[in-house]
Amino acid sequence: MKKIAGLLFIIFLTSYANLAMGQLQVSLPDLEIQNADTTLEVPITIQGLAPDSISGFTFEVTFDPGVAIVTGHSKSGTSSAGFSVVGNSNSETTYRVSGAGSDPIYDNGTILKIEVQVMGSGTSVLEFSEIEINEGEPAFTSNNGSITVGGLPGIPGLTSPGNNRTGIAINTTLHWESVQAASSYELQVSESSGFQSLIADESLTSESFALQGLDYTTIYFWRVRAINSSGSSDWSEVFSFTTKEVPLPEAPSLSSPLNESEQISVDVIFDWEESNLAEHYTLQLSTTTTFGSGSLTINESVSETTYSAEDLNHNTTYYWRVKAENSDGESDWSDTFSFSTIVEAPGLATLMFPANEAESADTLVTLVWGEADRAESYQVQVASNNDFSPAVYDGEVADTVLSIGGLNFSTTYYWRVKSLNAGGESNWSSRAEFTTGAAQAGLPTLASPQNNATGTDTSLTFTWNAGENAVSYKIQVASDVEFNSVVREESNVSGTSITFDDFEHEARYYWRVRTNAENTTSGWSSTFNFTTLEKENKPPVVENPMGSISLSEDFGNSTVVDLKTVFSDDQTSQLSFELIDFTEQIFTAVINENSELILTSIEDQFGNAKVVVSASDEDGATIQDTLDVTIDPVNDLPEFVQIPDTVRFTSGEEYTLQYGNIAADVEDEFSDLTFSFNIEPEELTFEVSVSATEITISSSDFVGEGVLTFSVEDSDGGRIEGSIVLVVETGTSSELQETVPEEFVLSQNFPNPFNPTTQIQYQLPEAASVQFRVFDMTGRIVHDAGVERRSAGSYTLSFDAESLSSGIYLYQIKAGSFSETKIMTLIK
Structure with missing residues (x-):
C-alpha cells in the first residue's frame, strides 16, 4: 500500500489586493496508493475564504523523487478553471505553479490539482516550500506529510501495564505505541503464555483496549501486531500482569421481613440484597438478640439471597441476621431485624340452636353456637339453599349469638359458622338447617266507605286496613246482606284498595274483605253497607276547547275539528251538536254525520270570523264552545280569459293580435299587469303597442310554424305563461284551403x-x-x-x-x- 499524508497550512492575511484580513487554510488530503507506477491527482483545497477572494496564487512543492515526483498540474473541475495557470519543475525535488485571473475566486474547495507520479516504495516528505496569495506572502505554518509506498508495518511496542506488573485492577486498559503505516492492530489476551486459550482477540484501529471483569489473583499474557493492506507485522513482545487479590465481601442489607414487622406468617421467606464479591451467605434466626446456640432456630449457609422457612412458632418474636462469605473470608454480620408471627388460627365452632332440622321456627330466629378456641370473631352465613348461593345473611359478629329477622314463612334455611382471628380462619362448621312455620292470615278491618254511608258515588273506591301476613285480599260487594247476590268480586287484590264503577243509583250494597296469607286464609271481616246517591243530570263539558285556526284564502274544504273530542259527558256518550253562529260572508260551515266540523271557502274571501257550536245530552243540557277562524289572503295569479291556440297568416303580411283581452287578475287592474313576449324562429318579428295593447307579427319570406310565447305578471310577482302556434302560409298554398x-x-x-x-x-x-x-x-x-x-x-x-x-x-x-x-x- 502507498499512502500520502495530508498537509494543513494556516495563513494569516494582512492586506493583499482583494483579500482582506482573515484566516486562510490550505491543505493536501491523505491518499492511499495500491500500486507503483501510478499517476495521481492531488487536490490543493482552500477553506475559510469567505468573505474574501483570490485573484492570484503561487504554490511551490518539494518531494522525494525516489518515492514520488510532482510532474504537472490540472485546473479541470477546480475553482481556478477560469485562471491562467503555469507550472514547471525548478529542480528534481521542487515543482512551482502560479495562476491569475480577472474573475476572482470566492468559493471554498479545490483550487488546483497537482499530478504526482509514484516511483517506488519507501517514505518521503511532501511539503509546500512557498505559498503566495494575491502577490503577498503572508506568514503560515505547515505540518509536513509523508508518502509511504509498499512494505509491512512495524512491530508495536507495548507500554501499559508494564511487563510483570502485579496488583492490576480487574477492569484495566491496555496501551501500545502507534506504528507508522499501520491501518489497524490485532490484540490477543490469554491466561497462558502460549496463547492456546484466548479471553480477548480483537481487531482495533486505536492504540488501546479496555478489559472488563477479569478474575482476581490471575496472571494474564498479552501481545499486539500491526496490520495494513500489505499484511501484518510480527507479534510484539509478550507482556504479563497479575490482578489483585480478592477483597472481603460487604455486610448484606436485609430486605424482608421488615424490621419490627408484625402478623408475619409462620411460613416466611427471608430476602436480602446481594453483597459484592460474596460467594455464599450464612443466615441465623433466633428467639433472642444474642443468637446463642440454644436459641438458634436457623443457622444455614446458602448460595442465594433468599431462604424459605416453614412452620415457625405462632405468636413468637424472632430475630435474624446474615453475613457474606468468600474464599478470602467473611463480612461482618448485617443489622439485626426482628418480626412477630401471627397467632394460631382459631378452632372450629359448634352449632347449638336451633337444633338441626328444627321445624316451625319463627321468622325472627336466634342462632347460637359454642365459643371456639382462639376465636376473635365469627362469620355467619344463612341461605335458603344448601350451597349458600346466594346467602340471605353473610356477616361477621363478635358474639356467639345472632338474631336474624325478615325470614320467609314455610321455608327451609341452612346456616353455618366460621371462626376468625388475626392468624387466619377455621373451616366452616357442620351445616345445620331449620324450617320456618306457615304464616297466619290476620283479619282485615274495613275503612271506606264507612258502615251505613249514604249518598256515595256510583264509582267508588273501597279501602281497608291490612291483615297480618297478607299476600293478597278477596273482596265481595253484594245487593243483600247474606251475599247471595254478589255484584262485584275480586279474589286477588294485591293492595288494600280497589275501585269499582257503575253501581246503580239509589241502591244499598253490602261489602266485606278477607286476607290471603301464604298458606292460610282469614275469616271474613265485618260487613259494611252503603247507599248510592240519586241520579243527577250533569251537562256536557268542554274537554278540549276548539281554540283558533288559520286557513289560507280559497282553501277549499277543511275538516277542522272532531266535535266528539271537544265535548264530553260522564253520564252518556250520546251527544248532539248544532251550529249556533258563523259568518257566511267568507266561508260556509257544516257538521257532518261523523260529528266533524267542516269549513268551505268562498272564492277570494278572507278575514276573521267565529263559529259557535253547542253540544246537548239526552236530557237537553247544553254547553257551547267557539272556534276563532282567520282566513289569510293569498295572491291570486292572473288568468287567461281568451287566448287562441293557433293563428294563421300569409307570409309577407302582418298579423295584429289584441292582447288586452287575453288575461285578467281579480286583484289587479289591467294596467298593473306586466306582459313579456318572445317569438321563434328569428325570421319572425313583432312590435308591441302598449297604448293600443296590440302585438303586430310579420314575416318577409318565412313559411312554416312558429311560436309566440308570453308571460303575464301581477303586482305581487304572480306569473303565468302561455303560447300561441303561428302558422305562416304562402298566398297560394293549398293548406289554406285544408x-x-x-x-x-x-x-x-x-x-x-x-x-x-x-x-x-x-x-x-x-x-x-x-x-x-x-x-x-x-x-x-x-x-x-x-x-x-x-x-x-x-x-x-x-x-x-x-x-x-x-x-x-x-x-x-x-x-x-x-x-x-x-x-x-x-x-x-
Missing part, C-alpha cells in the same frame, strides 16, 4: 303486421303538445319521441322497429287532454 279536423283521431298503423317500419296517422282539431310513445306488453317504454308542439291538422309519422324483437306492442298519442292507445304487431 279543412281543420273536427276531433282528435289516432288511426291504426299501416301495414300491420309490419317489418320493420310502419306509418301512423293522427289528426288534431287544435294546436297541442304531442307525445308519441311505444310500450311492450309488460308496460315498459321501448320508444319515446319526446314532446313536440303541433298546430291543428293531420299528421303522419314513421316508426322504425329495427332494434326490437318480434311481438305485440302498444303505441300511444297524447295531445293535451286527448290520449289514445292502439295495438300493432311486429313480425321479423
